[in-house]
Amino acid sequence: MNAPVTAIQIQNVTRRFDELIAVDDVSLQVQAGTTLGLIGPNGAGKTSLLRMLATLSIPDTGDVLIQGLSVIRQPRLVRRLLGFMPAEFGYPRGLTIHEYLEYFGALYQVPAVELRRRIQDVKELTELTARDNVAVRGLSTGNRQRLLLARTLLHDPQILLLDEPASGLDPRARNELRGIIRTLASLGKTIVVSSHILPDLEEVSDSVAIMEAGRLVTHGSLEQLRHTSGETGIQTRIRVPVEFLEAAAVLLRAHSSVVSCEVRSPEVVVRAEEESGNELLRILISEQIPILEYAREALDLEDIFMQSTAGRVT
Ligand SMILES: Nc1ncnc2c1ncn2[C@@H]1O[C@H](COP(=O)(O)OP(=O)(O)O)[C@@H](O)[C@H]1O
Ligand SMILES: [Mg+2]
Incomplete structure (x- = not known):
């Protein structure tokens, strides 16, 4: 077996909002090709941390290396490597599914000759079955999450950051989402997926990081956590x-x-x-x-x- 390669290296990252320390000196590594479950109650700092990984917000101290590239010094290069699925879903009004995916494909600079094929691929990967000409705003929550994930995959990133992808989904859709995450993992993607709902992550995570009040409470494989959890x-x-x-x-x-x-x-x-x-x-x-x-x-x-x-x- 090859030696494990670090895909994401979070080094002593802190992020403040005035007096509030949203992320407090967090250090964490994710090996290439593995899935990290980021767990914590609301307000723990999960979104703040993911946004820094995604280059959308800059750490006050510390740095994050994505495949060795700094999110602070090389944000453009980093962005090409990763796909970020935000928890909040804003979308241009009036677009159909196909227009929406074309729009984001253009934003991600997917070459026009490839885009048609990529759109087909991401629809299959996310099991998005709604028809191309359906308006985005009319989609069910489940299909909206699939579309959001599909959009995240358009430029075929190696690293996926999924912020509470299961939120608002019913149990059946959650189950399907877990299947999609496993499929993406089997394609060799490095995935960080957050949730405040534990069973969403237990099945799909190779390792788990638990955050609370900005701090990393614990991190390790499920096996390790079971053994170091006090009892x-x-x-x-x-x-x-x-x-x-x-x-x-x-x-x-x-x-x-x-x-x-x-x-x-x-x-x-x-x-x-x-x-x-x-x-x-x-x-x-x-x-x-x-x-x-x-x-x-x-x-x-x-x-x-x-x-x-x-x-x-x-
Ligand atoms: N843009 C912001 N301005 C001020 N406070 C923020 C901002 N973003 C997040 N926070 C605060 O930072 C803390 C962590 O929030 P967040 O990262 O969204 O947590 P989580 O995603 O785990 O629910 C919360 O107390 C939140 O209110
Ligand atoms: Mg959040």
């Missing part, structure tokens, strides 16, 4: 008859590998070190506590996120 990564649910719940909890809490043990009738929910599951069962059995059901599960991203942000999720 260890495996949760065991043990169901016992209700009259045994408290006794079971007392026994389990006494075990050295148990990080936490809560009674959530009719179960005790134990977080413990990975390899201790069988031992926990043995303890209960040796004290003659009947076990009705037993399940081990990895913590999902939501658990990790809740721990990282101390539950301050909007």
Whole structure:
């Protein structure tokens, strides 16, 4: 395998709006061909950070290198490499889908001879099925998001910055969007996608960065985050008859590998070190506590996120 190549290098980036520090000394790297999920509640600084990556706003301190090019010193070169899908969708009134894509193709300076083919490609990639002559303003939210993404892909950028692409979509459209993101990833694109809704990103992200109040709270692969999230990564649910719940909890809490043990009738929910599951069962059995059901599960991203942000999720 080739050594990983850094596609995006965020170096100690800070952005202020008067007194407010929207992005506070963030450093982060994204390897080429991987997808980074940028998660955080509203106001965390996700859009402010993405706009700096997209050269639309300039860091007060620090820099961002996109394939080695500085967003501050070489913004024009950087823009060619990336596609930015903004969260807010403004569009010229009265255009049809085809006119809209032609308009943006011209803005991105896609050569006229290629544009027809590119428009066809991006419509297929985004599964935009509405007809060419349909007015943009009449589109459903789902198709509008597809069109916005299609426009972002017109110049075939290697790096995609998608700001809350799932916002306003129903569950089915969210699911389809995840499929589209996976397709783009399989084409080798480097993708940064933001959301305040965790399940949107869990499936598509190779690594995750969690922001809160401008700061990067944590960053890593899902596996790494599960292991460094304060409480260890495996949760065991043990169901016992209700009259045994408290006794079971007392026994389990006494075990050295148990990080936490809560009674959530009719179960005790134990977080413990990975390899201790069988031992926990043995303890209960040796004290003659009947076990009705037993399940081990990895913590999902939501658990990790809740721990990282101390539950301050909007
Ligand atoms: N142009 C701006 N002027 C003043 N404050 C801003 C501006 N853009 C963002 N902010 C503030 O910066 C903080 C981060 O905002 P934003 O980057 O939009 O967060 P997110 O995208 O995570 O919701 C918020 O407190 C927001 O009000
Ligand atoms: Mg935002």
